Amino acid sequence: MWKIMMTMLIFSQPLHSNALEVEEDLHIQLQRGEISQYGMNYLDSLFIDQKKLEYLMNDLNKKIYKQPVNAKYADNGAIIPEKPGITLDRSEFESLFKQLYYSNKDNDIKIPVAPVHAKVDSGLLQEISVRELGSYATFYRETNKERSYNIALAAEAINNTVVFPGGTFSFNDTVGQRTPERGYKKAPVIVRGELSEDIGGGICQVSSTLFNAVDLKGIQIIERYAHSRRVPYVPSGRDATVSWWGPDFVFKNLYNEPILIRAKAVNGRMIVAIYTSETAEYFTGKSK
Template identity: 30%
Template structure:
């Protein structure tokens, strides 16, 4: 009896399952509970219901933001605008077959397993090739040429890099493939795709210029006593040099940078040295620019390839620290012997000119240098030189050159390590000529006798004789003889008599000159 009851119970259970199955077959099939597609719970849904829910899901996903990166330029769109399409639509039919095969017991068991451990499926998508192609091609608007790098000085006194970026050209075909592959492999969230570009590097890259940040050397000189024209020339020369980049192994020439010396290049006429005297010329004062840069170059320990001292001493730097230039004759030049570019920055403010050289510092931090000027001899100026000026009338006498002491000098570099002097190296040697006072003397007169008398006075080298000709004309010789008879050699008229007190002006080297009056009492301003 007990075995019969058990058989009847089993038979009853199977009959109930069979009845349930028959009932399900009588209505439209639904997906087994516990099944989801792309996060949508489709359990219990019919095929049409599931497809509608998933189409809605696909439309929602079509609003997903897509960012295409063209170099550093982001271009945004959506999956929908790229023709986003759900491709594995047969997934719904496959889900309907779950727990639908095998005998009744097997189907029942599979349903229970799915309810216990839900099954999750994903939707797959693709983009419309034509729409992707069209949108990617529009990104060609961001094609660019390479931008050469440059260095600019910030308001904080620190150089910063501008430009130095690659030129970009969009590779359309490869970019379309990259976008389509990204969409097909997308798993959710905003989508970002790097477009494929062909790059062209600039000659001067930002990476290279980023090393130019250390002060290698700086120097300042004062030109505040200069004439207005000379100050213009100093500031113009500084402007023409400032902002220059010098690459490793390249040579920089001051003369090439600041010439031609002409009004068209921003220069005015100002005092400058010419054959041991001071004359007005375009660019007068430019040597102070080259000198200031020379001292900055020395401190940066760059390789100086050309440097000349002035013929006469200057007073804005110590002896042997100057660097004269003359187009086609003298230059100040150096080679960048470091491993990185150097940047020359110059400015003028408050009557001072400053050059600073920036680069990549590789010298040991415990090492320092200083430069010592040593005067090795001195020669005092001797005599007076009188020069006939055929453009001026008799009566004109003008001191065009003040006396300059002559020197020989040397410049030495002292090297210190941890504050201790370890070496001294001679940098250069210089010879500055001793030059006496020079006067220009007018010789033009309606009387040839007076002109001849003035030439004779000039040839004597005696200013008092020139003054006598100015005062007495052809009778100057007799008065000179009488004066000698009455007073002897010591009673001659002093060379300074008949002149006004000098007013100091600045010549090309910063030395003082004079102004005085001519025989008519009109002021004659020195060209110095």
């Protein structure tokens, strides 16, 4: 079939204004016999089977794709700049492939790549960090090491999350499945009104703290469930229970600007603050 050849070179020109550097000059080696397999069956060889070519490009993109990384705040308050990703430039690759297909020569194709820009760059992050919309803090016992660790892990997962205008935030989608492989530990949880132990115990304090921070004008609560018994870290009726295979906490941003979630759990204090830009306005029309 085909294989990727990699040599340690650098593109002579940056791919965009952020000077994306790609340290691998990628080539795909296609022999003449392999190239001919992309012709249409039972038809003149002048016709390329587009479905086969699409399959080749899809498979190739899986091997070279690099996801962009959003800008974020470090623990010391400094901004860590965004990192662009790369993807296959499909139109350019298709053009190069066709040139090789019709040339009747054995040759390599230099894989053309295109930048994948991060959704949140340093400029946007600074802009939406100016105005605090709301905040909330809860407290926990540090002596319960496993529960404290779970709280800190989930807080880190939602920290630096940006929700764009009209976009929704899902706690389960953002935090992900709570498993030992991802670092979560067994700690007390409430199951059908009874105390038990399970992986990820304690993260409902994170979702409940978040709920109280975002329960304000301009944020639409879409999905929230209360525990089957009262929890000690928030007032009655102000909790938001979550479970990977069950309840989720979901809200929608109704502002005309993105909102930023800052979350931290340290020294027995779980705090969430919500920020946006100075120019943010609440949508006065009917929400969908």
